[in-house]
Amino acid sequence: MIVRHLKEAQATDRRVVDPKGNWESTRLLLKDDGMGFSFHMTTIYAGKSFRMHYVNHLESVYCVRGKGNIKTLDDNVVYEIAPGTVYALDKHDEHILTAETELELACVFNPPVTGREVHNADGAYELEE
Template sequence: MIVRNLNEAKESARRIVSPDGNWESTRMLLKDDGMGFSFHITTIYEGADFQMHYQNHLESVYCVSGKGEVETLDDGKVYPIEPGTLYVLDKHDKHVLRAFKEMTMACVFNPPLNGKEVHNAEGAYELEAETIA
């Protein structure tokens, strides 16, 4: 059994802050845990407005708190995000995420992340990033 505490994980190497200052993510479950997916609690800072394109991963995102929107760039559709909203990037959707009020998100990635990933120039995570010790 794996048991982790969010507050303890936030005080460890499991907390990753984006170089661009848009988000921070506490990686609660990673590839080395052997579950076939990773689970993160991510904070999107108020005012964040950035493009992502997970070419190597599928992601589902559940909003715990805050307010914002996600826009899919292929069709220009905009979806509001508020507590209780789930959005799923099931087609490697190129998208823009905007936070009007700081958002706390529960995120699942498949395949699982290794731990130290941050977005590359195309807004994706690499498949073989550095692991957290």
């Protein structure tokens, strides 16, 4: 059994801060945990807006706190995000995420990440073997 506590994990290298200053993420479950997915608690800072395109991963996101929106770039549809909202990037959707207020998000990635990933120039996490 794996048991971790968010506050404890935030004080370790499981807490990753975006070098561009948009977000921070504490990775509670990673590839090495052998679950087949990774689980992160991510904070998007208020007022931040940035493009992502997870070409190597599928992601599901549940909003715990805050207000924002996600715009899918293939059709320019904007979806509001508020507590209780879940969205799944089931088609590797290229998108822009905007945090009107600070967003606290629970995120699941498949395949799992290894832990130190940040977005590359295309807005994706690299796939590590």
